[in-house]
Every structure is written in structure tokens, then in C-alpha cells.
Amino acid sequence: MANVLDIRNLNVHFSVRDGDVQAVSDVSLSVAKGECLGIVGESGSGKSQTFMAAMGLLATNGRATGEVNFHGQNVLTLSESARNTLRGNRMTMVFQDPMTSLTPHMRVGAQLTEVLQRHRGLDRTQAHQQAVAMLARVHIPEADRRMAMYPHELSGGLRQRVMIAMALLCGPELLIADEPTTALDVTVQAQILDVIREMKDTLNTAVVLITHDLGVIAGLADHVAVMYAGRIVETGAARDIFMVPKHPYTQSLLACTPRLDEVKRTSLTTIAGQPPNLEHLPTGCAFHPRCPYVMARCRTERPPLIGGKACFLDQLSLAS
Amino acid sequence: MWSHLLRRVLIGIPTLWVIITICFFLMRLTPGGPFDFEAPVPPEIMANLRARYHLDEPLWQQYLSYIWHLLQGDLGPSFKEKDFTVGELIAQSLPVSFQNGLSAMVLALLIGIPAGIFAALRQNKASDYVVSGLSMTGIVVPTFVTSQLAILIFGVWLKDTAFHLPAGGWDNGKFQNRILPVICLALPYIAYIARLMRGSMIETLRANFIRTARAKGLPYHAIIVRHALKTALMPVVTYLGPTTAFILTGSMVIETIFQIPGIGRYFVLGALNRNYTLVMGVTIVSAALIILMNILVDLIYRVLDPKVRHE
Numbered sequence: 001m002a003n004v005l006d007i008r009n010l011n012v013h014f015s016v017r018d019g020d021v022q023a024v025s026d027v028s029l030s031v032a033k034g035e036c037l038g039i040v041g042e043s044g045s046g047k048s049q050t051f052m053a054a055m056g057l058l059a060t061n062g063r064a065t066g067e068v069n070f071h072g073q074n075v076l077t078l079s080e081s082a083r084n085t086l087r088g089n090r091m092t093m094v095f096q097d098p099m100t101s102l103t104p105h106m107r108v109g110a111q112l113t114e115v116l117q118r119h120r121g122l123d124r125t126q127a128h129q130q131a132v133a134m135l136a137r138v139h140i141p142e143a144d145r146r147m148a149m150y151p152h153e154l155s156g157g158l159r160q161r162v163m164i165a166m167a168l169l170c171g172p173e174l175l176i177a178d179e180p181t182t183a184l185d186v187t188v189q190a191q192i193l194d195v196i197r198e199m200k201d202t203l204n205t206a207v208v209l210i211t212h213d214l215g216v217i218a219g220l221a222d223h224v225a226v227m228y229a230g231r232i233v234e235t236g237a238a239r240d241i242f243m244v245p246k247h248p249y250t251q252s253l254l255a256c257t258p259r260l261d262e263v264k265r266t267s268l269t270t271i272a273g274q275p276p277n278l279e280h281l282p283t284g285c286a287f288h289p290r291c292p293y294v295m296a297r298c299r300t301e302r303p304p305l306i307g308g309k310a311c312f313l314d315q316l317s318l319a320s
Numbered sequence: 321m322w323s324h325l326l327r328r329v330l331i332g333i334p335t336l337w338v339i340i341t342i343c344f345f346l347m348r349l350t351p352g353g354p355f356d357f358e359a360p361v362p363p364e365i366m367a368n369l370r371a372r373y374h375l376d377e378p379l380w381q382q383y384l385s386y387i388w389h390l391l392q393g394d395l396g397p398s399f400k401e402k403d404f405t406v407g408e409l410i411a412q413s414l415p416v417s418f419q420n421g422l423s424a425m426v427l428a429l430l431i432g433i434p435a436g437i438f439a440a441l442r443q444n445k446a447s448d449y450v451v452s453g454l455s456m457t458g459i460v461v462p463t464f465v466t467s468q469l470a471i472l473i474f475g476v477w478l479k480d481t482a483f484h485l486p487a488g489g490w491d492n493g494k495f496q497n498r499i500l501p502v503i504c505l506a507l508p509y510i511a512y513i514a515r516l517m518r519g520s521m522i523e524t525l526r527a528n529f530i531r532t533a534r535a536k537g538l539p540y541h542a543i544i545v546r547h548a549l550k551t552a553l554m555p556v557v558t559y560l561g562p563t564t565a566f567i568l569t570g571s572m573v574i575e576t577i578f579q580i581p582g583i584g585r586y587f588v589l590g591a592l593n594r595n596y597t598l599v600m601g602v603t604i605v606s607a608a609l610i611i612l613m614n615i616l617v618d619l620i621y622r623v624l625d626p627k628v629r630h631e
Contacts, residue, residue, distance in 0.1 A: 057534055081539070088536035095535075100528040105550045105626055114546070115536050150626040166536070 003030040004206040010066035012053045023049045025230040036207040038221030042275045046230035051176045056083045089119040092167035096179035098159035102151035109147030134165045157188035176208045229276045229286035236308040246309040332611040339607045354399035354594045396597035406601035417570030417582035423502045428509035436517025458511025467504040467577045488579040501578040524552040550624045561617035565609040
């Protein structure tokens with residue numbers, strides 16, 4: 001099946017006061033129709049910036065090189081107005097913080113209908129009808145009444161549903177969800193993920209789910225890419241990553257996830273050390289200062305991504 | 321909405337009373353009095369004067385009688401302008417300052433807001449530096465310098481050209497006589513509003529909801545006008561409240577330099593001459609204006625921010 005999104009050798013740089021910071025290094029990813037790709041990593045791992053670059057939403061001091069192919073067309077080379085015909089229409093994005101991601105002084109309805117008016121050329125009534133229908137589809141009760149409300153009158157969960165509805169209005173081929181549940185209560189998190197799953201299945205949308213929480217993607221992602229310090233360190237089918245992690249970082253991440261089914265009372269595991277500073281990355285493998293299996297080679301040489309992992313260890317199980 | 325408005329107006333009344341009271345006693349605590357002339361006056365005449373204006377009565381009695389007259393709309397006689405009451409002085413001069421101030425404010429908004437937005441959208445580019453530089457100049461150069469310069473250029477150098485403007489005088493508010501004072505009055509406000517607007521627009525454009533608007537594929541102008549503008553205007557509106565009250569009550573400097581019969585000079589002259597009733601009069605006018613403007617700002621907030629509407 002042809003890929004909806006095909007990222008090849010993407011690099012993202014930010015110019016800062018002291019020079020240049022590389023937030024994303026040589027990232028290649030792809031998502032197919034109806035498929036969900038999970039991106040996992042800590043803050044600063046470049047997981048969000050990879051897709052901000054894909055959407056053309058980098059901050060003004062950022063620039064992206066490489067290729068971001070959307071249906072075979074490299075969007076990085078498109079003009080701003082050409083991109084605007086894709087954004088919010090065929091490729092859409094849902095953000096982390098639903099509390100601040102909606103315009104506070106506009107009614108929910110106006111924020112939804114403007115998308116349809118812009119991309120579908122619908123008139124007010126048609127747009128209103130479709131927006132109400134979409135709100136109902138993401139299970140917002142009393143959708144008609146919510147249209148007249150302002151964002152602050154809605155709960156966090158409802159606002160995130162509005163964000164998702166907004167992203168799905170034009171029936172996009174690609175939905176990027178950047179930590180869509182991080183700011184929400186646990187029960188609401190599950191509901192939001194259900195909505196995303198339902199939309200993926202019914203609309204056949206390709207979904208990219210960015211998160212630092214492995215639990216979030218466990219039930220949803222078909223493929224997973226784990227990012228560390230701007231690079232992909234491990235990638236593969238979701239079930240493989242969870243069952244047999246190949247990279248020490250993935251293994252540590254999994255070990256950090258609290259489990260409810262564990263009988264014994266155990267203290268929470270953490271990864272030793274600090275997330276790397278992108279301005280002063282360690283030499284060799286960026287994870288080596290925190291890696292329990294570090295070898296001499298890791299300190300000087302960066303392991304390439306081969307066979308779904310970027311690590312010199314032959315087999316993780318042997319090392320442990 | 322209306323009950324809120326009524327409540328705000330009712331709260332304004334005790335506020336005004338406190339200001340009147342403080343001002344009354346502060347004025348009397350200040351050394352000197354309205355009849356301290358250059359040359360000493362015979363004691364009998366002084367006693368007569370003081371009796372004529374009830375200054376010989378106990379202070380609390382003067383205060384009560386002032387409040388009593390005030391409640392009847394009487395601001396008392398002016399101590400210096402012998403044939404005028406304070407009410408008459410204000411009635412003559414306030415409209416003049418009011419018209420000039422209002423024109424200056426409208427001018428400041430019409431130029432300052434677009435200039436600020438323009439600079440914000442071209443942040444750190446040459447055109448931004450030009451606007452920012454000009455506005456900094458507008459803020460730091462005092463009005464008495466710009467007015468003199470304006471008079472020199474349009475009143476003297478361009479005297480025999482089509483651009484000639486009167487160097488001063490009011491002439492019952494002829495249009496030509498208003499141009500220079502209004503522009504000179506507006507300049508610092510244009511500069512300040514542009515600066516404020518620039519900063520607040522830059523701040524707003526960094527907000528998460530602007531990122532959402534961009535992700536929706538909206539064209540740039542729609543993002544600015546529909547999504548950013550209302551939020552970005554909030555600091556300007558906050559600034560406008562007290563500033564409008566201030567600018568409407570005239571400027572001592574502008575009115576003196578351009579010889580305009582406004583109320584601005586009474587603030588300074590009244591205080592210098594210990595003209596008790598006049599100081600009280602102009603204080604009441606400006607305090608009431610400030611209270612009124614703050615209520616107005618509150619109402620504008622309600623239009624700009626739906627959150628305020630619900631609280």
C-alpha cells in the first residue's frame with residue numbers, strides 16, 4: 001500500500017543565540033493509510049519537532065531539510081499558500097494542551113465552521129450542519145448547544161474532542177496527534193484514545209500518535225518509532241517493541257512504566273541521569289552516559305540504525 | 321450586564337467622595353494660602369478676605385459646607401478669577417480640552433495600532449526597527465520640544481507656503497488652529513500605543529491557539545484578524561482607560577505653548593496659587609473621568625474576552 005506520509009532523512013535545526021541546535025537528525029519514517037504510527041520519546045527527543053516540520057509549523061528560527069513526502073509530494077518545498085491548502089484539510093494536527101489551543105474569544109462553532117468554509121467552500125448553514133455532525137461523531141453530547149459556547153465553558157476532555165473534531169472535519173488522510181491525552185484525566189485519556197481509534201478505523205485515516213507514554217500507544221499503534229536526542233533509536237512493529245525491545249533505551253522506558261498487574265510492591269523504576277542537552281550532545285551514542293550496557297565503542301562511535309535498532313549490542317537479552 | 325454597570329457606577333460614588341476628602345484636607349495642609357500676595361496686605365483687609373470666603377471658620381465646618389454646596393452642583397467661587405465661579409471656568413475650558421484630547425486619542429489609535437501590528441508582523445526586520453525606533457523617539461522627546469519644533473516649521477519656516485499653520489491661539493476652535501496642538505498632543509500616545517501593540521501582538525502570535533489556527537490552513541490575514549487581534553488588543557485597552565481620562569483633561573504644556581483656553585493649565589495654576597476651590601474642581605472632574613473610563617474599559621473587556629462576561 002502506498003504510504004500517506006514518507007519522511008526521508010529529515011533534519012531540523014534551530015538557530016539560537018549561541019549558534020545552531022539540531023533537534024531532529026536524519027529521521028526517516030512512513031505511515032500508510034489506516035495505519036497508526038506511534039512515536040515515543042522524552043521531552044526534547046525531537047518527536048514533536050519532526051511533525052511540526054512536516055506540518056510547516058516550525059518556529060521562525062527553525063528550518064527543516066530532507067524530504068517530507070505527502071502522497072509522493074515533498075511538502076518542504078511547497079509555498080506557504082500551497083501548504084495552506086493541505087493543512088487543516090488533508091493533513092491535520094491535534095495538540096497537547098486543549099486548554100490553550102482553542103482561540104479563547106471565538107465560539108467553538110465559529111472555529112469549526114471556518115475550516116469547512118476555507119477548505120470546502122461551504123456556506124454558513126452547511127458548515128454548521130457538518131460541524132454539528134462531526135461533534136456528535138466524536139461523542140460530544142448536545143453538540144448543537146456546544147457550538148454556541150466559548151472554549152472556557154468546556155471541560156478539558158470536551159475541548160480535546162473539539163480539537164479532534166476540528167482536525168477530522170475535512171476527512172484528512174493524515175492525522176497527527178501530538179500528546180493528545182497528556183493534559184487530561186486518566187479516564188478522559190482512555191475516551192480520547194477510543195475516539196482516535198474509532199476515527200482511524202471508520203475514516204481509514206493514517207494516524208501519527210506522538211507521546212512519552214508507552215501505555216498510550218500500546219493499544220493503538222501498529223508501528224512504533226522510539227526517539228532519543230533527535231534520532232530514531234528503535235523502530236518496528238508495536239508488538240515486537242513491547243515484547244522484545246532491542247534498544248537499551250526502549251527497555252529502560254518499558255521498565256519505567258508502572259504496572260497494575262504486578263503483585264509485589266515495587267518502587268518505580270527510573271532511567272538514571274538526565275535527558276541529553278541538545279546543545280552539548282554526548283559523543284558516540286547519545287544514550288551512552290545513561291546506558292546500563294555501555295561499551296567502550298559506544299563512547300566514540302555512533303551506532304547506525306540497522307535492522308530497526310541503533311545499538312552495537314547484538315542481543316539485549318544476552319547483555320542482561 | 322446592566323446591574324453590573326449600575327453597581328460599578330454606585331461604587332464610583334464613595335470612591336469619588338474619598339478622593340474629594342483627601343484632596344480637600346491635603347490642600348489645606350499645604351503651606352501658604354490663596355491670599356499670600358507678593359506685597360503684604362493690611363491685616364484688616366486680610367481678615368475681610370478670609371471672612372468673605374469663609375476661611376476663618378473651623379476646617380470641619382468649611383469641609384461640610386463645601387460638600388453641601390457640591391451636592392447642589394456648586395463648586396464654589398474661584399479665589400483668583402474674581403468674577404467667575406469654578407463651575408464657569410470648567411464649563412468654558414473643559415470642552416476645549418475635551419475636543420483636542422479626543423481628536424488626539426483617535427489619531428493615536430488610528431496610527432498607533434496599525435503601526436504596532438505592522439512592526440510585530442515584521443519582527444526584527446528593517447521595517448520593524450524603523451517603527452520601533454520612531455516610537456522610542458516619540459516616547460522620549462518631550463512635548464514642549466515637539467511643539468516648539470512644530471511651530472518653528474509650520475508657523476515660521478513654511479509661513480509663505482500652502483503648508484502654513486497658525487503658531488498658536490484658538491480662534492474659537494478653527495480647524496487650522498487645532499492641527500498642530502492635536503498632533504503634538506497625540507505624538508507620545510501614538511508612540512506608546514504602537515510599542516504596546518507591537519509587544520502584545522508578538523506575544524499573542526506565540527500562543528498555542530495561533531498554532532492551531534495555522535494548522536487549520538487559514539491564510540495569514542485571517543489568523544491575525546480573526547484569531548490574534550482581540551487578544552492582542554487587551555493591554556492597549558487597559559492602557560487606554562486612565563490615559564484617555566488624562567488626555568481629555570488637557571495638557572498644561574500644549575495649552576500654554578499654543579495658547580489654548582483649555583482646562584490643563586488650571587491644574588498647575590490652581591495648585592500654585594492655592595486656589596482651593598479650583599483645585600478641588602479640576603480634581604473632581606478628572607477623578608470622575610478616570611472612574612468613568614475604567615467602567616468603559618470594563619465594558620470593552622467584556623466584548624473582547626468572553627471569560628470576563630461570565631465572572
